[in-house]
Each structure stands twice: as structure tokens, then as C-alpha cells.
Amino acid sequence: MGLYYKIVKKPWPYWVGGILLALLNISLLLITGSVWGVTTGLLYWGLFIIESLGANPASWYYFNVYSPGFRGGYTLILNPHSVLNIAIIIGALLAVLWANQYKFKKIKNMKQIFFALAGGILMGYGSRLSFGCNIGAYFSAIPSFSLHGWVFGVFIFVGAYIGTRILYKYII
Incomplete structure (x- = not known):
């Protein structure tokens, strides 16, 4: 190697x-x-x-x-x-x-397109509400000792768990 x-x-x-x-x-x-x-x-x-x-x-x-x-x-x-x-x-x-x-990957069905667009819109809207995405609201906030970074970190895990359950149940 x-x-x-x-x-x-x-x-x-x-x-x-x-x-x-x-x-x-x-x-x-x-x-x-x-x-x-x-x-x-x-x-x-x-x-x-x-x-x-x-x-x-x-x-x-x-x-x-x-x-x-x-x-x-x-x-x-x-x-x-x-x-x-x-x-x-x-x-x-x-x-x-x-x-x-x-x-390139083939798009499986219209449901995949719908969930991709809906997820992107919700993530974009949520990132403005939380003053940033996982980079700005988490990765840059925790080293700055900002409380909102820790709160964001807890709820990103909760959201990832729920999102994964939805993904497995309805899409995959």
C-alpha cells in the first residue's frame, strides 16, 4: 500500500x-x-x-x-x-x-423527490430559526462556549433519531 x-x-x-x-x-x-x-x-x-x-x-x-x-x-x-x-x-x-x-444514482420514485425537497426546505427554514446549520450552530458554537451549541447538539441527535425512523419506515 x-x-x-x-x-x-x-x-x-x-x-x-x-x-x-x-x-x-x-x-x-x-x-x-x-x-x-x-x-x-x-x-x-x-x-x-x-x-x-x-x-x-x-x-x-x-x-x-x-x-x-x-x-x-x-x-x-x-x-x-x-x-x-x-x-x-x-x-x-x-x-x-x-x-x-x-x-450518478437513479431516482427510485417520486416519493424520494418529495421527501428530498421537503427535507431541504425544512432544514433551510430550521437553520434560520436556530441561527445556523450544524456547522454554525454546533461546530462553531461549542468551542465558543455558547449554550445554544449544546442545546442544538442534544436536539440534532433527537431529530436524527426521528428522521432515521421515518426514513426506514416510509422511504427505504
């Missing part, structure tokens, strides 16, 4: 992934001044589209109360969270291509 096989083909130990994620989170905090979050970048993608259609989301209640610093006029490249999301997508694509794991 060569070095290529160890790095590319063989799964890395969890502790290596944990250390790398911690170093990336620290680097992001030092470079941008904000912690790692994925859904904030996706929020700005949606705002970019909405502003392109002529709307003014800077005047909306959410941005006046929860994001008072939002002034609009963002481009996808000027927002560090957006750039990070693009890098995650490109990095994931390169990783599966490098490991020869890229493949």
Missing part, C-alpha cells in the same frame, strides 16, 4: 478530520473575523437572486432585527461565507473524482 492509497482511497481516522476541521475553523476566524457557517452563505445566494429580480431584502423584518448589518448589494464573491461554500462544493467534487467515487 502506497502513500496514494493511504491518502486518497483509505478513509481517514476521525481524529485527523477533527484536527483539520478545527484548524480550518481557526483559520477562517483569523482571516474573516467570523466563525464557520454554511447556511449564511446560502442565504446570501438567495438574496443575490432576489436583489437581481429587483426586490429590496435589506428592508425586510428579518434583516432589520437579526442581521442589522446587512445593507444589500452583495455579490457572491464578496461574501466570505459564499466563497467558502463554493470552495466546499469544488473540494467535494475534486475529492470524489480523485478517489474515483463519482457516479
